Structures are given as structure tokens and as C-alpha cells.
Amino acid sequence: MRLSKVVACLVFALLCSACGSGRERRLVVGSKNFTEQSLLGELLAQHLEARTGLPVERRLYLGGTFICHQAVLAGRIDLYVEYTGTALTAILKEAPGGSPAEVYRRVKDEYARRFALEVIEPLGFNNTFAIVIRGEDARALGLRRLSDAAAHAPRWRAGFGYEFLERPDGFRGLSERYGLRFAEQPRTMDLGLLYRALKEKQVDFVAGNSTDGLIAALDLTVLEDDRNYFPPYEAVPVVRIETIARYPKVREALSELAGTISEDQMRRMNYALDGEHRALKQVAAEFLKKFYEGRTASGKRPITQPYPSAPRGAE
Numbered sequence: 001m002r003l004s005k006v007v008a009c010l011v012f013a014l015l016c017s018a019c020g021s022g023r024e025r026r027l028v029v030g031s032k033n034f035t036e037q038s039l040l041g042e043l044l045a046q047h048l049e050a051r052t053g054l055p056v057e058r059r060l061y062l063g064g065t066f067i068c069h070q071a072v073l074a075g076r077i078d079l080y081v082e083y084t085g086t087a088l089t090a091i092l093k094e095a096p097g098g099s100p101a102e103v104y105r106r107v108k109d110e111y112a113r114r115f116a117l118e119v120i121e122p123l124g125f126n127n128t129f130a131i132v133i134r135g136e137d138a139r140a141l142g143l144r145r146l147s148d149a150a151a152h153a154p155r156w157r158a159g160f161g162y163e164f165l166e167r168p169d170g171f172r173g174l175s176e177r178y179g180l181r182f183a184e185q186p187r188t189m190d191l192g193l194l195y196r197a198l199k200e201k202q203v204d205f206v207a208g209n210s211t212d213g214l215i216a217a218l219d220l221t222v223l224e225d226d227r228n229y230f231p232p233y234e235a236v237p238v239v240r241i242e243t244i245a246r247y248p249k250v251r252e253a254l255s256e257l258a259g260t261i262s263e264d265q266m267r268r269m270n271y272a273l274d275g276e277h278r279a280l281k282q283v284a285a286e287f288l289k290k291f292y293e294g295r296t297a298s299g300k301r302p303i304t305q306p307y308p309s310a311p312r313g314a315e
Helices: 002-024 034-054 066-076 084-091 102-116 135-141 162-166 171-178 192-200 243-244 251-257 263-274 280-297
Strands: 027-032 054-063 081-085 117-119 130-133 158-159 206-208 222-224 236-239
Touching: 027 034, 027 066, 034 054, 034 081, 034 251, 034 280, 054 066, 066 081, 066 236, 081 084, 084 102, 084 171, 084 236, 102 117, 102 236, 117 243, 130 135, 130 192, 135 222, 158 162, 158 192, 192 206, 192 222, 192 263, 236 243, 236 251, 243 251, 263 280
Parallel strands: 027 054, 027 081, 158 206
Antiparallel strands: 081 236, 117 236, 130 206, 130 222
């Protein structure tokens, strides 16, 4: 009886160990809670599945910057896409300044030293904050630059996402740099509602993102940041060093995407989701298909797994 119990315990332990290792042999990709982030998360997930052969769990629309940062530190996700200017100011609490390359290097070095996180090479586009007004107002008032907006701000209502109101490179510093004083306190709004509220004249001045697809579609105008308030915001995958040590192909796969997404491409993909209401998986798969075909045509090592695909209407 005693021997049987020992054998049973050993078998149970082996089964648990096998189950545990099975659960561990996967990657978890997270994203922040807006369109571009969900698309980048899905794009990276499909690419990692194709290149590493590992199953990838999606945890998209997790929340804002701090939630995603805490999730990757705690190991609830293995990676997500961050923006260098956000990492520099919101996470590292450093003053903005420097060229894109200098900001990237500062973020990369400090993330490795403080957090055991690796910052992979930029994906290719800079998604800075975009201060947006209605196109009809820009034309009527002859506005192109943020410095010209201060004279009109007292008659305007502003609307911003919660994070922009709170972060060090957000509204407070912007209003000081440009002398912006509005008719009332800025409204805190859901990011997905900003442009519609602007178009419907519920607000007159919002902070979006330069790669948002709806800006041109809704005849909105981005005011030039002529006093260079915003730092560079290059999109970069952030990965746990522990994950890369376990799965070295992860770094290789992510590095393949460096410099492959232009601002125009990102803008068009965002519009495919927000403007045309196309399926997330399909838009990501189409980009990767062209990317893989381009690699093959250029003589680079082909991807070992089939192209990612998703049926029309997939969520």
C-alpha cells in the first residue's frame, strides 16, 4: 500500500509537471487599449507563431501604459509594443529631449538595467501625439501651427484621454509651452470617441495620434508642433529578457520586423479597422503576407511556417 501510494504520487507529479511545461511553452502578447495597439499586438502574435512555432495567447486591450508595463514586469505577458517617448517620460520619468536614436538608446539601456526588459529595434514609424482640430476651423482661421492656436483657445473646448491629462509629456506641459487657456477644464474622454466628438462639435481641440486613420477621413487637421514639445515616439517591441533566454527565436523574429512599417502603412491599416471596420486578424495577416513575399523575393531566408491567415469576418 505504501509503495502504491509512492508510485501514485510520482505519477501525479509527473503529470502535473508535463501539464505545467505545456502551459509554459507559449508566448503571451499584450497591447494597450486602442486600435493601433491591438493591431500591432495581433501582427506580432501572428509573426511569432509563424517564426517560432510556439502557440501565442493574445491579451489585447489590456489598458494604458502603466497597466501594460506592470503586466510585462509581473510576467502576465511576455511582450507588448511601447513608444520610445512614452517609455522615456512616463516610465523612466526622464525629461524629453534628444534625437530618435538617442532616445531609443536611453530607453533600451535603462529598460535592461532597471526592469530586465529588452527593447527591440523600432518597427519603422513614429507615432507622436497629434493635436487635432476640425479642418473647417483650420481653413477659416488660417491655422497650421500650435503656436497660432493660443489666441483662439479661450473660445474652444478641449477633450483628451485620461492618460494624456496625467502623463508628464501631456496636457500640462503642452499648455505651458504654448500658453493654451481654454474656455473650461478639458474633458476626459474615451480615446475611441475623440474624433467623433470633434467632428460633431462637442469639443474643438483634441489630442490623438499622428498615425490615426480617421484624421484624413473626417477632414480633420493636425496642428504642427512648431516648438518641438513632443519627443520622438518610435514604436518598439518590449520583451522580457527571461522570455528571450528561454526562446531565442523570439528576438530573431521580432528583429526581422525592424524598419518594416512606415507611418503611411500604419495609418492605412488603422483606417482599415476604424474606417472600414475590417477584421483585425485579416488586416494583420495581409501585411505579413506581403512582408514574407518581399523577403522571399529579395533572397532572404523564408519563413518556416505557412503565411498566417484569417477568414473574412474573423474577430
